[in-house]
Amino acid sequence: MTTIENLPDLPPMVRDSRPMEPTLPPSSRLPVRNEAEFFELYQRSLADLGAYWQGVAGTFEWIDGWPASVTLGGSFADGYRFFDGATMNVSVNCIDRHARSDPDRVALHWVGEDGTERAWTYEQLLDTTARFAKALSNLGVTKGDRVAIFLPNLLETFAAVHACFRIGAIYNIIFSGFSANALADRIVDTSAKVVITADGSMRRGRPVALKATLDSVLDRLPSVKHVVVVRRTGANVAMQADRDHYFDELIATTLDRADPVAIEANEPAFIIYTSGTTAKPKGLVHSGVGFLIGTYHDVLWSLDLGPEDVYWCTADTGWLTFPIFELVGGLAHGATMVVYEGALDYPTPDRAYELIERLKITKIFTAPTFLRMLARNGDDLAKSHDLSTLRLIGLVGEPLDAKTWNWVRNNVGDGTVEINNTYGQSETGSAWTSSAVGVTRSKPGSCGLALPGHAWSILDESGAPAGVGRVGYLVITQPFPTMFRTIWNDPERYRAQYFTRFGPERYDTADAALVDSDGHIWVVGRVDGVINVxxxxxxxxxxxxxxxxxxxxxxxxxxxxxxxxxxxxxxxxxxxxxxxxxxxxxxxxxxxxxxxxxxxxxxxxxxxxxxxxxxxxxxxxxxxxxxxxxxxxxxxxxxxxxxxxxxxxxxxxx
The missing domain is CATH 3.30.300.30 (ANL, C-terminal domain)
Incomplete structure (x- = not known):
């Protein structure tokens, strides 16, 4: 087992970092106005986690069993439960309620790499989603059936995901760049009944075949009864009668909308696979209701997203960042989402700047590498565009170094853009450390503070708290709603991989971290990414x-x-x-x-x-x-x- 003995206690990147005051004012959407109130709320949330999350969950429309009599129970390693017995529907809370209040507001603005653009209002998103959900039902998909979604960033991807939420199907989004074998492995593991794909997509000016990739392995996928194909590139693809269906034709011939199904708060809603570069991919199982509640909370604190925002999450839909911050957590706030297909620096290095300027984007969620790409292209390119609408950049994936942090502050926008680095994993289902927008200070390179409702610790080899400034194992000591519940078809692997080092009630992130004197968490690397010299x-x-x-x-x-x-x-x-x-x-x-x-x-x-x-x-x-x-x-x-x-x-x- 990898250990962390003799790791440096205080890396220079931590020692030299200085707190930066927020540039945005405190938000009226947040329940606190300053750091002191934030820390007070955080401590209150830990005193009764169930009650805290019940308060967050009260934001949403429930179908039955609300307020739940039991809000937190069970064992971390063997199955925990929030809001036991209560039911709701995720698609209703992400789409229907916004369509009722403001049906003509643009929900999604899609931009293709080749310049093609389309947009759906919240009413159009609701109509397409509900009719596609009915079409899936007509194809024999029922609650608990698995649906594989092998799509790039398209409008139809949102409809596909929320159609599954609507009827209680368990979906698995598969990265559209995966090989045929990687695609087949995931479909075999879930025994998917339906696969939703596209004729192709565009990447750096070249078409990428998706339907053909699926066709090459369909003879190994006996569970697949139907394939739904979105027309994106217009490529001529093979379509087998009675099995293959074009998305637009299904919508055109399905006039009824599916009624939303009541889903119990702890029922599985989707499976997301880890990359599987060193072992068999792990199918992480997430509850849909818990995911909605936790990602809404995450986006609230880390982005302060609202209906007035034009917001762009640059991630690919195949990575969980996109569902957290756009597909579910973003839509829950009713903003206008930018959905982009393709490379961020193609066909020109200023592609991202052009989108921000033309679409008047106010907030972005991205990876630090994206900002380093912008910095590499120089000051002049950034200053040649009007980026004055941009007010906040959220980050996840790795720390943002101080040099790039300062370059972005000085060159992207008007010099006051708030930069917020966060931390999370596919297993956690949300970025649970962050700055609270407009409220808490940030430090270039740090992951910010644990958000209310999230209990954690940094432990030494013996399992005792490591102490301020000392590197140790980052663990989560209580479950929160977005955390995964098990590994699909392999609960023993779930327990063995995540609950061995420190026992069944402390989730082992396998990340090495420290906390500084201001309470900021610094993830300094994977435990197995530390080298022994x-x-x-x-x-x-x-x-x-x-x-x-x-x-x-x-x-x-x-x-x-x-x-x-x-x-x-x-x-x-x-x-x-x-x-x-x-x-x-x-x-x-x-x-x-x-x-x-x-x-x-x-x-x-x-x-x-x-x-x-x-x-x-x-x-x-x-x-x-x-x-x-x-x-x-x-x-x-x-x-x-x-x-x-x-x-x-x-x-x-x-």
Missing amino acids: AGHRLSTMEMESALLSVPGVAEAAVVGVDDETKGQVPVAFVSLGASAVDITEDLLKQKITDEIGAIARPKSVYLLSTMPRTRSGKIVRRLLKELIIDGQASGDITGLEDPDVLAKLEQELR
Whole structure:
């Protein structure tokens, strides 16, 4: 079992960070006005978690059994329950109630990479969703049946997800960039009755076949009785009679709307799979009602989203960030959502700026890598667009370094954009640490504060609290509504993987973290991402932070490789911004040595033109390691934003 003994107690990125006052005023939507009130509410929420979450849940329309007599019960490892016996419908609370109050407000504004645009009002979203739900029912889908959604970011993706919510089907969104085998593995595991896909999508100017990818493995998927195809590219695809149906034709011939089904608060609603790069993918099971309540709460505190906002979550629908912050948590607040298909820097590097300016986007949720991409393209490009409507940028996936944080504040917008870094996992179902918009201070690089209703601790090897400023294991000590409930078809793996190190009532995140004197949580890396150099365990994230502090460095990644003498040694990879000058391997090695010590000096530093990234913006460090050890990337690359970069990197690393 990986341990964290001898990790550095206070990394420079923590020591040197300073609190930044919020630039937005306190929101009338939040129940607190300052940090003191925030901390007071946080402590009250922990005193009775059930009552706290019951108060949040009272925001929504319930069908029966409300208020619930029992709000929190059961065992963390063996099955916990919120709002036991109470029923509601997620689609009603995300769509119907907004359609009733303001039917003509734009719910979704879709922009295709090729310039195609469409929009649906809340009434149009309701009509399409409810009729498609009826069409699924007519195809034999009933409550508890599984539906696979193999779609990119489209308007129809929202209708597909909420149609499943409406009739109680359990859906699994599958990343549209996955290979045929990865697609088949997930459909086999869930025994999906229906697959919803598209004829294709666009990525960096090239069509990506989706229906053809599904067709190539359908003979291995006996559970699939029907395939629904959204027309996106107009590609000529094979359609088998009685099995395959075009989405638009189903809608045109289905005039009735499905009535919403009452769903008990703890019933499963969807399955989201982890990437499965090192083991069989894990199907994380989430309750729909709990997910709605928790993601609504998350978006409220971290984005202060409202009907007046034009809001863009840049993630791909195949990653849980998108359902948390747009598909469910975003829609619950009734804002206008921007839905974008394609690469964020295509066909021109200022594509994102153009969208912000033209659509008058007020808030964005994205990954730090996106902001580093903007910084790499320079000040002039940012200042050539009117970004004055942008008021807040929320982040998840990894810490944002102070250098990029300050560049964004100075160059994107009018100098007052609030930047909020958050933290969460697919397992947690929400970003449960954050700044409270307009209320609490932020620190570049930190994950902010635990939001009310979320109990946590940082433990040492013995299971005792690690103490302020000391790195330990980050654990969650009480369940909250968005947390996953089990692993599909494998409850033993659920217990073994997450509840072994510290027992059945403390969820092990497998992240190494510390809390500073202001209560901010800093995640310094995965426990298994910490490398052992001559008996010293060092945080790769700390080394990356040191590299990113060098002017001109746009991106940095550090991995550990085997060494006969020291056991492991760090190897670094760096990509440079347009303004970089006089940056050498020796300079970068010395920067890490100065910041951390000679023990952390990298064996090599490679200067690259780009990095392999997922569509959610994370650098795939595993592939960089494979490239320098094996000379080629041998692992799964289907989740990459641009698989073509690997051939380029192979040449650069020779």
